[in-house]
Structure formats: structure tokens, C-alpha cells
Amino acid sequence: LLGPSCALSSLHTDLRPLDILSEVVPASGLGHSMRVFQVQGVRGFQLTASQPRALGFPASRLFIHCDRFPEEFSIIVTLRVLNVPTKRNEYLFTLMAEESHSVLVGLRYSPNKLHFLFWSQEHSNGWQTRVTFRNVSLSDSQWHTLILAVSGQSFSLTVDCNVPNDAVVETPFPTSLSVKRANFYLGNRRRRKGLFTGLLRQLVLLPGADATPRICTSMNFKVATLSVPAVLQDLPIKLTSNEVLRYPYEADMKVTLGSRPPCTKHEKAHFWFNASQRGLYLCNGSTWISMLEVKQRLDYVEEYQNLVTNSETMGIEVFTIPKVGLFAATANRYTPPGSAIYKWTEGKFVPYQNIPTYQAQSWKYFTIGKKIFLAVANFEQNDRGQEYSVIYKWSRRKEKFITYQRITTHSARDWEAFVIEGEAFLAVVNHREGNNHNIDSVIYRWNPRTGLFETNQTIPTSGAYDWEFFTIGPYSFLAVANTFNGTSTKIYSHIYIWLSGSFQLFQSILTFGAADWEVFHIRDRVFLAVANSHSYDSGTPVPSNFYAINSSIYELNITAQMFVKFQDLLTYSALDWEFFSVGDDYFLVVANSFDGFTFSVNSIIYRWQGYEGFVAVHHLPTVGCRDWEAFNTTEGSYLLYSSAKEPLSKVLKLKTT
Numbered sequence: 001l002l003g004p005s006c007a008l009s010s011l012h013t014d015l016r017p018l019d020i021l022s023e024v025v026p027a028s029g030l031g032h033s034m035r036v037f038q039v040q041g042v043r044g045f046q047l048t049a050s051q052p053r054a055l056g057f058p059a060s061r062l063f064i065h066c067d068r069f070p071e072e073f074s075i076i077v078t079l080r081v082l083n084v085p086t087k088r089n090e091y092l093f094t095l096m097a098e099e100s101h102s103v104l105v106g107l108r109y110s111p112n113k114l115h116f117l118f119w120s121q122e123h124s125n126g127w128q129t130r131v132t133f134r135n136v137s138l139s140d141s142q143w144h145t146l147i148l149a150v151s152g153q154s155f156s157l158t159v160d161c162n163v164p165n166d167a168v169v170e171t172p173f174p175t176s177l178s179v180k181r182a183n184f185y186l187g188n189r190r191r192r193k194g195l196f197t198g199l200l201r202q203l204v205l206l207p208g209a210d211a212t213p214r215i216c217t218s219m220n221f222k223v224a225t226l227s228v229p230a231v232l233q234d235l236p237i238k239l240t241s242n243e244v245l246r247y248p249y250e251a252d253m254k255v256t257l258g259s260r261p262p263c264t265k266h267e268k269a270h271f272w273f274n275a276s277q278r279g280l281y282l283c284n285g286s287t288w289i290s291m292l293e294v295k296q297r298l299d300y301v302e303e304y305q306n307l308v309t310n311s312e313t314m315g316i317e318v319f320t321i322p323k324v325g326l327f328a329a330t331a332n333r334y335t336p337p338g339s340a341i342y343k344w345t346e347g348k349f350v351p352y353q354n355i356p357t358y359q360a361q362s363w364k365y366f367t368i369g370k371k372i373f374l375a376v377a378n379f380e381q382n383d384r385g386q387e388y389s390v391i392y393k394w395s396r397r398k399e400k401f402i403t404y405q406r407i408t409t410h411s412a413r414d415w416e417a418f419v420i421e422g423e424a425f426l427a428v429v430n431h432r433e434g435n436n437h438n439i440d441s442v443i444y445r446w447n448p449r450t451g452l453f454e455t456n457q458t459i460p461t462s463g464a465y466d467w468e469f470f471t472i473g474p475y476s477f478l479a480v481a482n483t484f485n486g487t488s489t490k491i492y493s494h495i496y497i498w499l500s501g502s503f504q505l506f507q508s509i510l511t512f513g514a515a516d517w518e519v520f521h522i523r524d525r526v527f528l529a530v531a532n533s534h535s536y537d538s539g540t541p542v543p544s545n546f547y548a549i550n551s552s553i554y555e556l557n558i559t560a561q562m563f564v565k566f567q568d569l570l571t572y573s574a575l576d577w578e579f580f581s582v583g584d585d586y587f588l589v590v591a592n593s594f595d596g597f598t599f600s601v602n603s604i605i606y607r608w609q610g611y612e613g614f615v616a617v618h619h620l621p622t623v624g625c626r627d628w629e630a631f632n633t634t635e636g637s638y639l640l641y642s643s644a645k646e647p648l649s650k651v652l653k654l655k656t657t
Contacts, residue, residue: 017076018062019227020093021045021203024055024186036231037199040269041282041291042143043232044080044199047187052195055186059095059179062205069095069105069177072151074211076226077107078202079146081138084111090196093203094189098181103128103189105177107148109196112137114157116148120174129171133157136165143201145224149210156422161216161224163369164422202228209474210421263288287634295583296656301605301618304638305651307349310337313642313649314379315362315414318629321372321394326633327352328640329374330649331360339363339376341401347635349651353400355392358382362627366417368424368446374401375426377412389415389428391453405452410439416467420476420498426453427478429464437463437486443478443503457502462491468517472526472556478503479528481514488537489513493530495563507562512549518577522586522608526556528563529588531574545596547573553588553614567613572601575644580630582637582654588614589639591625599624599645620652 025034033054035046047055060067077092084090087110094106094117106117116131136159138144147158153172158164186203187196204227206214215224255271263272263283272281272288281288311334318328326344338356342349359379366373372394381387389412393404411431418425424446433439441464445456463484470477476498485491493511496503513533520527530553534546551571554563569590576591586608592601603622606614624645631638637654 017227018205018207019203019229020062020184020205021186021200022227022229023057023061023184025229025231039080039199040143041271041284041289042080042201044078044143044201045232046199047196052185052188052190052192055188056183056190059182059184062184063179067178067180069174069179070205070207071173071175072208074150074206074209075107075146075148076202076204076206076211076215077146077148077200078143078225078228079138079196080141080143080199080201081109082141082198083139084109084197089115089194090198091185091187091189091194092196092200093187094185095179095182096185096190098183101190104179104182106189108194109136109138111139114146114148116150116155118173119177120171129169131155131167131169133165133167145202145215147210147212147215149212151210156210158212158216161212164212166422201232202226212422213419213471213474213476260288297585298582298587298607298617299655299657301620301639301652302655303650304653305348307342307640307649307651309642309647309649310334310340310354311647312624312644313626313647314360314644315377315627316629316640316642316649317363317365317374318631318640319365319374324399326631328629329363329365330642331362331376332357333359333644335359341374344633347633355401357390361413362415364415364417364426366424366426373404373417375415375417377415377428378409379411379413379431387411391426407444407453409442413464414466416469416478418469418476418478425456427467427469429461429467429480431463431465431483435486437484441467441480459496459503462486465515466517468519468528470519470528477506479517479519481517481530482511483513483515483533484536487539489534490537493517495528509554509563515575516577518579518588520579520586520588527553527566528556529553529577529579531577531590532571533573533575533593547594547596549573551577551590569604569606569614571604572596575625576627578628578630578639580637580639582656587617589620589628589630591628591641592622593625593644601625603628603641622650623648 033048037046089108089110092107095104103117104119108115114133114136119128144160149156150173153168155167156164255273257273265285267283268285270283280292282291309330310332313330313332315331320326328342328349330340332339335358338354339360341353343352357376361377361379364375373391375391378389388406389409391405392401395402409428410433412428413431414429416427427443430439430441440458441461443457444453447454461480462482464480465483466481468479479495482491482493489512492508493514495507497506511530512535514530515533516531518529532549532551535549536546550568551574553567555566557564571590572592573594574590575593578589580587588606590604592603595601600623602619603625604616605618607617609615624643625641626644627642629640639652642649
């Protein structure tokens with residue numbers, strides 16, 4: 001267990017992925033034991049049974065500094081299984097001592113079952129333990145990604161980032177399993193019987209962590225990637241002159257030219273070459289996925305749609321409901337008529353559903369398993385003098401959001417939804433109770449038995465505006481934007497880290513009426529931007545302008561184990577940051593709301609320029625800008641901003657070259 005002082009020290013050492021599959025690939029090219037096949041646009045290895053030992057390597061090549069197998073770890077496998085006979089088992093990998101036929105650690109598959117095997121001298125008198133996960137159906141000729149997380153007596157299997165299948169067994173995984181004179185074997189147990197007959201794309205051991213948060217961020221969960229051999233990566237291998245293709249592969253490739261063709265299950269694994277954009281796309285059964293194209297660059301921004309709203313809009317949430325469509329929910333100020341949900345139809349947002357709200361501040365879309373939810377943060381009481389925020393659930397039958405759970409809140413500003421160790425949480429920001437801004441905000445935990453959110457932890461906040469959840473490696477963080485303590489906006493906002501079942505203080509940062517945190521990654525760097533809204537302190541002289549104030553960007557320093565200031569940017573009562581990318585370029589857009597004289601203020605798009613940091617590139621006229629959302633459709637990339645001063649939000653289209 002790690003305390004806050006050492007929580008990040010092992011991110012680049014102990015927790016590096018160990019790529020078992022890459023270790024088996026010969027540097028000189030594939031021999032007779034491995035062939036590369038491409039199926040459904042994805043490459044994988046097919047193994048042959050002639051020489052099982054040729055598919056092995058010493059464990060010491062992975063465990064360089066330690067000859068013990070980790071106590072806690074995840075195994076990530078991406079595979080395509082063929083039909084396995086009823087009574088047959090096929091091994092995905094084994095770890096075996098040279099002088100023994102026993103499996104120290106192994107993973108094997110039989111029809112509808114996955115078995116994890118391990119040898120525990122400590123607890124099972126030298127017998128092998130088998131953990132079986134039932135109803136694991138992989139023989140559908142599709143690609144699947146499995147994540148097996150192991151910790152003590154707890155074993156959890158996640159298939160394609162769905163709800164995990166958890167098991168607790170009597171015999172824990174050993175705390176000291178020696179790998180001296182042991183070898184890994186790919187797809188076998190050192191003999192021909194039980195050889196894996198499908199395709200393997202990824203086989204990675206990640207020590208010390210549940211890999212699910214790292215893996216389950218891709219849009220295509222079935223082939224989510226942590227580490228795959230270079231020969232299996234999606235882009236063609238670059239060849240030097242006079243070099244022959246060292247790793248030949250077999251594929252059934254069909255390429256369509258001309259305008260965009262349909263992409264359905266019938267066109268799955270087909271290619272489309274777009275000559276006008278010089279792009280090559282692969283159909284995944286529903287959407288054309290870019291495989292190779294000339295990278296786009298942002299040229300300018302144009303007004304695309306004036307979205308008339310029920311009243312002034314305090315926040316917006318753009319989300320996609322699978323197989324239904326793209327939506328935007330606006331948190332509107334007045335009741336009636338309340339807030340609205342819009343659906344993207346024929347290239348525009350059109351009204352879809354009205355929901356009664358009470359000075360709504362924000363919406364949060366999230367899912368738990370197959371359940372789809374939308375939570376609203378209400379700032380004021382209803383007509384009966386009751387003050388609560390509401391969680392709505394999507395009804396597939398009605399194709400509407402219906403009331404699911406009411407939660408008592410106090411001038412709620414924001415909801416944040418997140419998952420830690422397979423459990424779902426929902427955190428609310430309580431801004432004030434009466435005139436008291438120093439109150440508790442609450443973190444709720446989902447109870448799967450009752451199907452309700454229940455109080456899990458309270459955290460003291462001061463006129464808070466925003467929660468921001470993020471992960472770094474296996475560690476989970478929650479940042480709160482504290483705005484006003486009753487006398488001053490010059491107060492500390494806090495970052496908390498999840499340790500031993502609760503959030504504990506990790507770092508405090510001085511902010512000035514903080515209204516928003518935005519976390520983002522640029523390659524392997526982690527940044528955290530704060531939107532400072534105004535500087536006020538009842539005990540100090542009045543500044544010339546409360547609202548012209550720096551907002552700051554912080555960068556994670558692994559060595560110092562803290563966020564350090566990276567850049568200051570002059571903003572005007574900034575209320576929101578939104579990070580987005582176009583091609584290989586990264587951008588931040590700020591919501592400037594008031595300059596001390598007028599609400600008609602330019603909001604700025606900044607472009608990442610490496611050593612220079614973020615540099616202003618576009619000045620966008622906005623009126624009382626409160627929130628930004630970036631989103632993409634098949635027609636292009638867009639920004640949507642909400643106005644807290646007029647019943648009109650705007651969709652802007654990003655024009656690229």
C-alpha cells in the first residue's frame with residue numbers, strides 16, 4: 001500500500017507493461033512457428049504446433065531486477081478464438097519451471113470458460129489452484145480483449161470493457177512466487193496438446209495494477225491496446241530501401257473508391273479510399289475508421305448553428321447514446337420551461353425532450369453497465385420549497401429520460417461520475433447552504449443491490465463550482481475548484497488521491513474564484529488547467545479590475561510528486577476550459593465571461609506550441625460565455641458554447657486544411 005508521499009514514484013518503473021508476445025517474435029523475422037494474419041482489419045499471430053519450445057523464452061528477460069512474480073497484476077489479452085471442441089482446453093500462455101511439468105502461472109480457454117492457473121507452495125501444499133470464470137463466450141469469430149486483474153484472493157475478469165466478473169477463492173495468489181529458471185511459453189504448456197489455435201494480438205503483464213482504467217478508454221473496446229508487437233500494429237511497417245518485407249501477412253482486402261460508401265456489417269473489414277482527402281478508411285461494421293490520411297490542421301472557425309434555448313444556459317453536456325444518436329443537454333436558468341435535450345439530426349441540433357429543472361447549473365452523462373443516466377445539478381428549490389438534484393435514466397422503450405433518483409443537495413453546481421476498482425461513484429459539488437459557503441460536498445457510491453447511489457464520503461468545500469476526476473497509471477484523483485469562502489476568492493483548491501477506500505488530500509493549489517478544472521494529456525505529459533473567475537478579498541484594497549486575472553496551467557512533475565505551475569494566461573472571469581485536438585495539434589479554449597465592463601468578450605482558442613506552451617490563435621466573440629464542449633460527427637469537428645446572459649447558444653464548425 002502506498003501513501004500520498006510515494007503514490008507516483010513507481011509509475012515509470014515497477015508499473016511498466018511487460019509485453020510477453022513481443023518477446024517471442026524473432027528479431028530476424030518470423031519462423032515456421034508463427035504467421036501473421038489480418039482479419040476484420042486487425043492483425044494477429046497464428047501459432048503452429050511443430051515446436052512448442054520455440055514459442056518460449058526465459059522469464060528473466062521480463063523480470064530483470066527481481067526474480068519474483070508480482071503479487072498484484074493484470075494480464076491483458078487480445079485474441080480471436082476459433083470454435084473449440086467441447087472437451088478441449090487451449091492454453092493462451094504458461095509459465096513453467098525448467099525442471100518441472102507443473103504450470104506456475106497459466107491461462108487457458110475452453111468453450112464458454114476461462115481458467116486461470118497458479119501454483120501456491122505457501123497455501124495449497126504444493127498443489128495447483130484453478131480459478132474458473134464461466135459464461136465467457138469468445139468463439140464468435142470476433143476480436144475480444146480480456147483483462148484479468150489479480151490481487152490476493154480476489155480475481156476479476158473484464159471482457160471488452162463490460163461489467164467485470166469477480167471471483168474470490170480460498171487460496172490467494174502467492175506473495176513470493178519464484179521465477180528462477182522458469183520460462184514463458186506462448187499458446188502452449190511445452191507440448192503440442194492444448195496449443196492455441198486462434199489468433200493472438202496482445203499478451204501483456206502489468207504488475208501492480210488493475211489495467212481496466214488504462215485499457216477501457218478506446219472507442220473500440222474489443223481491440224483496445226496497451227502494447228502490441230510492431231508487426232501487428234495497424235499502420236504499415238516502414239521499409240528502408242532494398243529491404244524485403246520481413247513479416248509477411250495474409251489478408252482479404254477489398255478497397256472501394258469514390259464518394260463515401262455505406263458501412264454496415266456487410267462491409268465490415270472493407271477499405272474505402274477517399275481520393276479527395278487522400279485518406280484510407282476501414283469499416284468496423286458501423287463506422288469508417290481512419291487508417292491512413294493526410295493530417296488535418298485547424299484553419300479557422302465559422303458560425304454553424306444558432307441554438308435557441310429555453311433561457312440562459314449555465315452548462316452543456318454533449319453525449320452519444322449507442323445506436324440512438326448524438327445529444328446535447330442544456331442546463332437552463334428558469335423554470336418554467338426548464339432545461340432541454342437536443343438531438344443531432346441531419347447536421348443540426350433539434351429539440352428532443354424538455355425536463356423540469358430549477359436554475360440548473362450542469363448535466364452529467366454516465367453509464368453503469370447497460371444502464372444510461374443523466375444527472376442535473378439544481379441550484380434552487382422547487383415550487384414546494386424542496387431542494388434536490390435529480391438523476392434521470394434512459395428508457396429504451398420510451399426513448400426518453402425518466403426520473404430515477406432524487407438526492408438532497410445545496411445549491412448544487414456540478415456532478416462528476418467515475419469508476420474506481422470496478423465500483424461506480426457520483427460526486428456532487430454543493431456551493432452553499434443559505435449564506436454559508438463552507439459546507440460539505442458529497443461523494444456517493446452505487447449500491448448494485450438496491451440500484452441506488454448512497455453516501456460514501458463527505459469533503460469540506462468552500463463555495464465550490466467543479467469536480468474533476470482523472471487517473472494517472474493505477475492512481476485515481478479528484479480535484480475540487482473552491483470559489484469563495486464567504487470573505488475571499490483567494491483560497492486553496494484541493495486535489496485528492498484515492499487510498500485505502502477513500503479520498504485523501506494530495507495537494508493544495510492557491511486559486512482565485514476557481515470555476516473549473518480541466519485535465520488533459522499531451523503525449524506522456526499530464527496537465528491540469530484552472531479557470532480563475534475573479535479576485536476579491538474583503539480585507540484588501542479593491543483592485544482596478546476584479547475580473548482580468550491569470551488562469552493557470554499546471555504540469556505533473558513525477559520526481560516532485562506534485563503539480564507545478566507551467567504557464568499563466570490572462571483571462572476575463574474565466575468559467576471553463578475545454579481541451580481538444582485536430583490532427584496532430586492540441587488546443588485549449590477558454591470561456592471568458594466578463595471583463596469588468598461588458599459580457600461581450602472574446603473567448604480564446606490557444607494552440608499547443610511545445611516549448612512556447614499555449615499560444616492564442618483564434619479570438620471568438622461570445623456573450624457571457626459559460627461553458628464549452630467539443631464534439632465530432634462524420635461531417636466534421638465542432639465547438640458548442642453556452643451563454644449565461646442570453647437564451648442563445650452557438651455551434652461553431654472547425655474548418656481544416
